[in-house]
Amino acid sequence: xxxLTEVFNKSLKKNILILALIPFIxxxxxxxxxQWIYDIPYIPTSNLFTIKxxxxxxxxxxxxxxxxxxxxxxxxxxxHVQTIFQLxxxxxxxxxxxxILITSFIRSxxxxxxxxxxxxxxxxxxxxxEAYSRWFKFFLLELIIMxxxxxxxxxxxxxxxxxVYIPLAFAFCYIHYGLVLDRPMSLKxxxxxxxxxxxxxxxxxxxxxxxxxxxxxxxxxxxxxxxHMDTIGIIGGIIIISILGVYAxxxxxxxxxxLRKESDQESVHIDIRV
Numbered sequence: 001x002x003x004l005t006e007v008f009n010k011s012l013k014k015n016i017l018i019l020a021l022i023p024f025i026x027x028x029x030x031x032x033x034x035q036w037i038y039d040i041p042y043i044p045t046s047n048l049f050t051i052k053x054x055x056x057x058x059x060x061x062x063x064x065x066x067x068x069x070x071x072x073x074x075x076x077x078x079x080h081v082q083t084i085f086q087l088x089x090x091x092x093x094x095x096x097x098x099x100i101l102i103t104s105f106i107r108s109x110x111x112x113x114x115x116x117x118x119x120x121x122x123x124x125x126x127x128x129x130e131a132y133s134r135w136f137k138f139f140l141l142e143l144i145i146m147x148x149x150x151x152x153x154x155x156x157x158x159x160x161x162x163x164v165y166i167p168l169a170f171a172f173c174y175i176h177y178g179l180v181l182d183r184p185m186s187l188k189x190x191x192x193x194x195x196x197x198x199x200x201x202x203x204x205x206x207x208x209x210x211x212x213x214x215x216x217x218x219x220x221x222x223x224x225x226x227x228h229m230d231t232i233g234i235i236g237g238i239i240i241i242s243i244l245g246v247y248a249x250x251x252x253x254x255x256x257x258x259l260r261k262e263s264d265q266e267s268v269h270i271d272i273r274v
Contacts, residue, residue: 002204002255004211011250016117022110023059023242026103027069028235031062034070035231042070044227044234050220052213055252058176059110060245062238065216065223100146104138105131111180114253130180137179137187171195173205177256197259208255212248219244 035041044066056064063069109131116122116130148165174194182193198205219240226233226240 002258004208004251004255007254008211008215008247008251011247011254014117014120014247014250015122016114016246016250017243019110019113019117020239020242020246022106023061023245024238026059026106027062027238027242030070031231031234031238041231042234044224048221048224050217050224052216052220054209055173055212056216056241056245056248058114058245058249058252059107060241060249062241064245065220065241066227066234066237096146097143100142101139104142105135107142107176108132108135108138108180111176111249111253114250115180118250118253118257134179137190138176140187141175141179171198174198174252174256177253178260181253181257181260193260197256197263200263201259204255204259208252212251215244215248216241 031042045068050065052064061069109127112127112131112134113122116127145165172191172194174197175191178190178194178197182190185193222240223237226237229236
């Protein structure tokens with residue numbers, strides 16, 4: 001039996017606070033560039049207290065607590081979708097592909113760093129090498145996800161996209177962690193492994209989502225107050241989300257690592273009996 005509180009407490013002891021700089025820089029850059037490009041101030045619409053369910057992404061995204069958090073690639077202000085390069089589709093696609101290339105490597109590095117910190121073996125050159133060796137799978141995964149998102153946003157079919165995406169995202173919720181923890185395999189096999197772990201540990205996965213959601217729910221009054229203090233306050237909220245998110249990500253990584261090892265052991269026992 002896995003104690004989620006115990007796993008989270010162990011995560012707090014890991015030397016990963018500096019890793020919060022990655023989501024902080026990412027989210028703050030999106031916020032400031034959005035306000036500069038579209039000349040529209042971002043005003044959060046969150047409530048004083050909000051109950052959150054589910055995991056936060058890795059690296060953490062401010063949109064987990066800040067509704068309709070800005071994207072530099074499109075503006076959905078007052079129901080009208082506008083892209084930053086609306087007159088040049090080729091340039092828009094090029095910039096989006098470049099962004100996916102960069103963010104997929106950042107995600108790969110971020111999770112490889114978490115993996116190294118989990119076993120107390122932080123070696124930056126080695127982490128960079130591992131991140132580089134795994135980034136292409138992250139890129140393919142991000143390309144599939146983001147292509148669907150941007151196409152649906154531009155065609156005003158976000159509802160249909162979310163209808164398809166949300167069940168798939170849940171079914172393969174461990175996939176990003178599997179890409180750095182599983183033995184080398186194809187992306188298809190990684191997806192299969194992530195789904196198998198979910199299927200065999202469905203209730204624990206639900207509890208993990210509720211546990212992480214509760215942690216962030218407790219911060220929503222502070223996030224709400226900061227969100228109404230203009231840009232500086234929103235950035236303060238981003239700091240909280242980034243720090244707590246890093247430790248939440250480490251908790252998920254630890255849980256998945258334990259579950260996949262248990263699954264591998266069961267497979268070995270089956271092979272021996274056969």
